[in-house]
Amino acid sequence: MGTLRFLSASPAETQALGEALGRVLQDGDFVGLVGELGAGKTELARGIARGIGIRDEDVTSPTFAIVHQHPGRIPLTHADLYRLTGAADLDGTGFHELRDGPGATLVEWVDRVPGAAPPDGLRVVLEEPSEQSRELVVTASGPRSERLLGRWRDELLARVG
Numbered sequence: 001m002g003t004l005r006f007l008s009a010s011p012a013e014t015q016a017l018g019e020a021l022g023r024v025l026q027d028g029d030f031v032g033l034v035g036e037l038g039a040g041k042t043e044l045a046r047g048i049a050r051g052i053g054i055r056d057e058d059v060t061s062p063t064f065a066i067v068h069q070h071p072g073r074i075p076l077t078h079a080d081l082y083r084l085t086g087a088a089d090l091d092g093t094g095f096h097e098l099r100d101g102p103g104a105t106l107v108e109w110v111d112r113v114p115g116a117a118p119p120d121g122l123r124v125v126l127e128e129p130s131e132q133s134r135e136l137v138v139t140a141s142g143p144r145s146e147r148l149l150g151r152w153r154d155e156l157l158a159r160v161g
Contacts, residue, residue: 002146004153006136014040014126015047017136017156022051024151025104027074028144032110032117035126040134041108044124045078048106052076066093075103081116082109090116120144 008014021031021044031048033041046056052072067079077098084090090113099105099118110117117123120142127135140146 002140002149004138004149006138006156007133008040008136009133011040011043014043014134014136015050018044018047018049019051020047020155021152022048024148024155025052025074025076026148027102027104029104029148030099030118030121030145031104031106031148032121032123033106033108033126034111034123036128039126039128041126044126044136045106045108049076049078052104066090067095067098069098069103075101077101077103077105078107079105079116080108081112084109084113087113087115089113117141122148 006017008017025031025048033044035041049070049072050056052070052074054070054072054076066081066084067077070076070078077095079095081090090096095116107116110123122145123139123141125137125139127137138149138152140149
């Protein structure tokens with residue numbers, strides 16, 4: 001499927017990339033974030049939430065709660081799977097019901113639990129940051145996420161142009 005690469009030179013730029021994505025998210029969209037500790041996943045998540053209309057102070061990494069749901073232009077289910085060891089840990093959290101319910105879903109550490117992502121979703125890998133920048137490698141895994149990736153690209157181009 002389609003892949004795009006974005007460069008970010010600062011946490012503020014990472015948030016701006018996320019904000020553009022948040023502005024174009026629709027009901028049913030799924031975004032999974034992958035990256036080491038400190039790679040910028042939470043900065044990107046804050047930007048996405050801001051783009052949906054959720055205040056920064058309302059968005060924290062749900063490491064201990066596993067799943068938060070935030071009201072905004074559309075509901076945002078925000079999950080952090082860092083503390084989980086597998087799919088059995090995810091059962092009973094209500095994650096799948098929330099993921100498949102109204103709104104969009106954003107999952108940090110999506111690679112830690114096989115089956116957390118639906119077959120058609122956007123995957124954002126935040127590469128290990130260098131001194132100058134970090135690279136976000138974004139891959140769509142189906143037609144829905146391809147359209148989301150296109151909307152995100154168009155939103156970014158519209159802001160530059």
